[in-house]
Amino acid sequence: MNNFCKFTFLLTFSFFNILNTVYAQNAYTVSGTIKDKVTNEPVIGVVVSAPSAQTGTMSDENGFYSISIPFDTITLVIEQLGYKKEVIVINLGQDMSVDFLLAGDDEHLKEIVIEGNPHKEAINSTQMSKITLSAKDAKQVPVLFGEPDLLKILQLKPGIQSGGEGTSGLYVRGGGPDQNLFVVDNAIVYNPNHLFGLFSIFNTDAVKSIDLYKGDFPAQYGGRLSSVVDVKLNEGSETKTSVRGGIGLIASRLTVDGPIKKDKASYIISARRTYFDVFTSQLNRMNKNNASYDPIPAYYFYDLNGKVNYTLNKKNSFYLTGYFGRDVFKYNQNSLDFTFNWGNSVAVGGWNHIFSDKLKMTTSVIFSEYRYNIKNRFKDFSFKLSSMVRDFTVQSDFIYKPSEKHNVKFGLYASTHRYIVGRLRAGTDDGTVQLGLGSVFDSQEGAIYASDDFEVGARWKFNTGLRLSLFRNKSKYFGGIEPRVAFRYLINEKVSWKGSFARMYQYIHLISNSGASLPTDIWYPSNSTVKPQRSDQVATGLSLLIGDKFYLTDEVYYKWMKRQIDFKDGAMIYSNPNLDQEFVFGKGWAYGNEIYLEKRKGKTTGWIGYTLSWTWKQFPYINEGEKFFARYDRRHDISIVIVHKLTERLNISGTWVYGTGNAVSLPNGRFILQDIEGTTPKVIPVYSKRNGFRMPPFHRMDLGLIYKFKPKKEGRESDLTFSIYNVYNRKNAYFIYFDEIQNEFGVTTKFQAKQVSLFPIIPSLTYNFKF
């Protein structure tokens, strides 16, 4: 009842707040869409400002903008880096619709650029703890194996860490990799990784932009504790067909886009595939008659992205997005036939509708699935293990701009989830031996939300929001009241102070018994034993413009994480019908300071990030109930990224990263176990403290060189990208283990700690083209 009263109060408060925005004002609204003149694709993040009215806005992902102006005549300035600046004078006697087609000012900068004048907008916005990246960012920074990866670029930002060297897992402000919400064109993606986390599923040619929220979560997002990664996919050109792609060391990609119906409908298809297996199968074939040769298993991954956009009229447009990706591991020898495959399938149908220049809506119908299958057949004995999570979702999001001072967002979300957890089927063909396990669960999740971004006076701006979420698993219901509040105080036009509070609930959980994200990790719903996780995060900080080229932010945060999940020691997670009994529950908390200095204009661009942070966990049944550091607790984290334009055709880039070593559990004792007859004695390590040791500090430098070829024909582009990963060949510890050192008679003489490093210096070359 008490919660109901709170809920009613907050709902009423939000309702009146929204009503408050609908007040009469002598203002006119100018709205419309901004598109690229050549491709006719919507351009997002374009700054539309009315300097004399001291107001401005940015175009959204559909290129839509809306600005209210309290004057009859106004000068509008439309600015976007990489496009020619547009200045128009408008005489307003009524609300108007004005569309813009922006022309590029540099052939080489025609790729998507998210931020036009991002620093000024960032100073003015209430939004904090947000990172925005474009495909262009990924292509400029040197990368492992020459394969551009946006998630790895995100790891170079303060507050975000990788799970291990070379991996694309994200650990955001002390949260785990399962606490990140990955959304692709509104669809949740459950596993964003290929090859055990070495590459992300996001093909840079298919991605338009990525927004990552570390805190201050907008009310439209929910369902995960620590971050939201919102990926928008590219749209095809409505005017001309183009082909682009890249040929790299381990993978190649190809994208084709163009009009289906000129200025009405477009398509884009992107594909990527690795080719380790082509070489390994050749090697296996060459050694076919070599009895001592063990064949190398085949491994490859691929992904396909597709999107169709259709503009019915000025007020209605539709899109269909599809993603399908798989990792495949195969081993076939004699009568053993082993296959392991995993991946995501996503389909989204969306409708954008503009009710008026003040109200617009996006409604999506979404299908998302992640599954893995392990199949093994040996003579007449077969074995199959699989797990799956599948969603059907409907979502509607509305944006209402009653005046220049208010920006109201509201919407609803409803989803049904199905989970197949550890389904095992095994047995002999004659049926005399049959093994079977596994559980199937169904659950439903829903949410409504509303928020308003509004100004109070010249200096204060607030964003108040509320998300109400509900989760059902059989007869068990869970509800969450998730307030989101943020403020901005403009100290002067170049300095602002910001603060935020956000509560998040997580109703489904990734069950992983390892220190890394593996494809076999299982998604599991909340139930009477496994309660929803909850986080509360507060953050505050300063945003500063230094001159007109540098942008500095300094944020401190504190995050409380309730009902965190871990496993009992020795837990059995695969094919366990009583999985609930293997969990233990505890809490976590994280705090830190993130400093970020960025330069986005001029010949030399880049950023420097520094994070000082602590991440703790405490579980009654782990570490004797004492608090311990999370594995990815990192005291100091530094990243430096520099891109320098040497000439019109030659860019050089470099990154340097440094991080305190991970907290790890290492044995501090041992004993001999001789066990029963038929077994040999073993040395058994004894672990006492959870994560009581530190790995050595991690640091690495990468360099890159991009040479752009002179185009032979108008509209053609190509470049050669040369990268060196780990330039000074630093042997960073991937893990440490203790080994027995034996003499020539096989007798153990001493024990020694040893370190395993993954990647030495690795040069790579990638050829990119577009025509």
Add this chain to the structure above:
Amino acid sequence: MSQPVVEFYLEPGKPFRLLLTESAGYFDPPQITPIEGATVEVVHAGKVYYPTPQPFGINPVNKKFYNYSTDQNTVVPLDFDSDFYVSIKDKNGRIIEGRTSILRPVEIDSISFLTDDPEKAAIQVKFQDNPATDDYYRIIGIQDSIGGEGKWDLIFNDDAIQTEQGGIGSNYIFFQGSKVIIQLFHISKEYYDFVTSTKNASDSNGNPFAQPSKIMSNVTGGMGIITGFQPTQKRAYCAISSDSASISAR
């Protein structure tokens, strides 16, 4: 800090024998430190047994170390109903205690071999599992006629067994032409947890993906295991039949 470690396996018809040692720091010199001069009491069905300190040596039959034992005539009674309570007190006053019982043996029904490999074969063992109880098993296969490779050791529970006749199989592990001895142990959950946790602890040393496991002992005052069992055993000859694609057990 070191602590006492006990390994005590009670097998009907055999003397009470246990190994009592001290754990060591990981980088200490590689030697086993026996705990000497401790008092050991085993209480069962109102009778008390006293394994006494023995010279630290090896059992010539099974190659196992022990340092406390009863004499050859004082053996573990065949009793599946009453518990065995064990209490150990060392010279420093440390007390290690534990309790166990002996589970009824489970017979092996059949053994068969599968292969299309020219050298090696896989094995399939079938036995009767009681569907009404949660049972734990350990199966050990030893190849005694050809040296080197070829040993099978598996610990498992009956969660996945859907038919009354349980079955478990190996990969290509036994050399064709070898004599194979299969032992099936019907084990307690405590022993299953102990062996699994020691395996997890060993595996996590050197595996970056594994979460280190605490040793799950069934004793207080130290680490280790006190358990009892009576394994069943079957021998089979892994030989090529006239059909080269299948191998029969003889």
